[in-house]
Amino acid sequence: MKSYRKELWFNVSSRREFINITPEIQECLMESRIEEGMILVNAMHITASVFINDDEGGLHQDYEEWLERLAPHAPISRYRHNLTGEDNGDAHLKRQIMGREVVVAITGGQLDFGPWEQIFYGEFDGGRRKRVLVKIIGE
Amino acid sequence: MKSYRKELWFNVSSRREFINITPEIQECLMESRIEEGMILVNAMHITASVFINDDEGGLHQDYEEWLERLAPHAPISRYRHNLTGEDNGDAHLKRQIMGREVVVAITGGQLDFGPWEQIFYGEFDGGRRKRVLVKIIGE
Amino acid sequence: MKSYRKELWFNVSSRREFINITPEIQECLMESRIEEGMILVNAMHITASVFINDDEGGLHQDYEEWLERLAPHAPISRYRHNLTGEDNGDAHLKRQIMGREVVVAITGGQLDFGPWEQIFYGEFDGGRRKRVLVKIIGE
Numbered sequence: 001m002k003s004y005r006k007e008l009w010f011n012v013s014s015r016r017e018f019i020n021i022t023p024e025i026q027e028c029l030m031e032s033r034i035e036e037g038m039i040l041v042n043a044m045h046i047t048a049s050v051f052i053n054d055d056e057g058g059l060h061q062d063y064e065e066w067l068e069r070l071a072p073h074a075p076i077s078r079y080r081h082n083l084t085g086e087d088n089g090d091a092h093l094k095r096q097i098m099g100r101e102v103v104v105a106i107t108g109g110q111l112d113f114g115p116w117e118q119i120f121y122g123e124f125d126g127g128r129r130k131r132v133l134v135k136i137i138g139e
Numbered sequence: 140m141k142s143y144r145k146e147l148w149f150n151v152s153s154r155r156e157f158i159n160i161t162p163e164i165q166e167c168l169m170e171s172r173i174e175e176g177m178i179l180v181n182a183m184h185i186t187a188s189v190f191i192n193d194d195e196g197g198l199h200q201d202y203e204e205w206l207e208r209l210a211p212h213a214p215i216s217r218y219r220h221n222l223t224g225e226d227n228g229d230a231h232l233k234r235q236i237m238g239r240e241v242v243v244a245i246t247g248g249q250l251d252f253g254p255w256e257q258i259f260y261g262e263f264d265g266g267r268r269k270r271v272l273v274k275i276i277g278e
Numbered sequence: 279m280k281s282y283r284k285e286l287w288f289n290v291s292s293r294r295e296f297i298n299i300t301p302e303i304q305e306c307l308m309e310s311r312i313e314e315g316m317i318l319v320n321a322m323h324i325t326a327s328v329f330i331n332d333d334e335g336g337l338h339q340d341y342e343e344w345l346e347r348l349a350p351h352a353p354i355s356r357y358r359h360n361l362t363g364e365d366n367g368d369a370h371l372k373r374q375i376m377g378r379e380v381v382v383a384i385t386g387g388q389l390d391f392g393p394w395e396q397i398f399y400g401e402f403d404g405g406r407r408k409r410v411l412v413k414i415i416g417e
Contacts, residue, residue: 046392081336097375135390
């Protein structure tokens with residue numbers, strides 16, 4: 001069994017953003033020379049997500065509004081977590097909806113994807129450097 | 140390390156439906172002859188889910204109503220994504236709640252499940268042929 | 279490829295609770311002597327979750343209130359599932375938000391975690407013995 005590990009770094013200037021990281025993940029896969037196996041891509045921070053969906057700007061705005069309706073940022077007094085001095089209580093909730101990680105099959109040295117699948121980093125509490133972990137195991 | 144791959148095809152005539160795919164997954168596992176490892180089962184489409192829960196019709200109706208309350212289908216003008224000509228904006232949201240994939244342990248050649256765990260395909264935008272990917276790695 | 283399996287048992291006396299199980303998972307990892315690979319940690323019951331987030335009491339109260347707002351326990355007649363004689367319809371919904379499982383990279387014999395990542399068992403229908411499955415594959 002071979003294994004591969006890499007960290008991807010992000011520094012999103014706005015509070016929230018969705019970034020298509022599929023090209024970076026494909027580079028990792030090529031570097032790994034793993035042909036058959038599984039790849040794990042996860043946020044290393046608990047106010048961010050990694051998820052798979054469509055690279056369509058309208059949809060991303062829909063996600064933004066929907067998440068804000070399900071777990072509003074303000075008033076920040078709404079969340080007990082913010083009594084710690086943070087203002088990111090909402091981000092911990094939004095991240096549970098969108099998920100921490102994806103696991104993708106590796107077949108013939110490629111991400112084994114359907115026609116529209118793309119991997120996104122979802123930032124819900126930007127303004128600082130944060131990491132995504134890429135781990136591949138296989139042969 | 141051995142690996143196995145199969146696509147399962149679905150063509151749901153209604154817009155939304157939950158289908159128990161545990162028997163098909165067990166067949167894949169037998170075909171693979173893998174005894175110890177992990178199995179990944181994921182929707183290859185971004186308006187569908189694979190998830191694990193109970194095979195109980197009342198619960199499935201509860202899911203249907205709950206998801207429709209959290210992310211209503213109509214009016215379709217509600218979603219910017221539908222400006223692309225689609226009417227499935229809600230399906231992209233529902234799928235995030237229910238999830239894209241499950242990873243299940245393989246032990247002694249079996250799905251290593253608790254007493255009530257069953258694997259479901261969740262369709263949120265039916266009326267076309269769609270796929271689920273089954274990937275197994277192990278020995 | 280090596281593999282390791284263990285069940286962790288819980289008996290939560292209240293209906294709902296979040297328990298940090300990171301120390302138990304680290305013990306499993308040491309016992310396995312696996313240095314590179316992936317670990318799957320999943321609830322074996324369909325009214326419980328395993329998820330990764332922050333070990334902060336205020337946040338856990340925020341989760342509790344948020345989940346109760348998204349999928350209220352009462353009135354139990356609200357859920358068709360409860361016509362079976364159960365009163366845990368809400369627990370099946372809450373678990374979908376928080377997730378069934380996590381997959382974590384194993385690097386150098388350690389859980390490959392960001393600074394605040396901790397693994398939790400989320401109980402949504404306590405008062406009985408329930409299990410979490412730990413499966414590790416790697417080398």
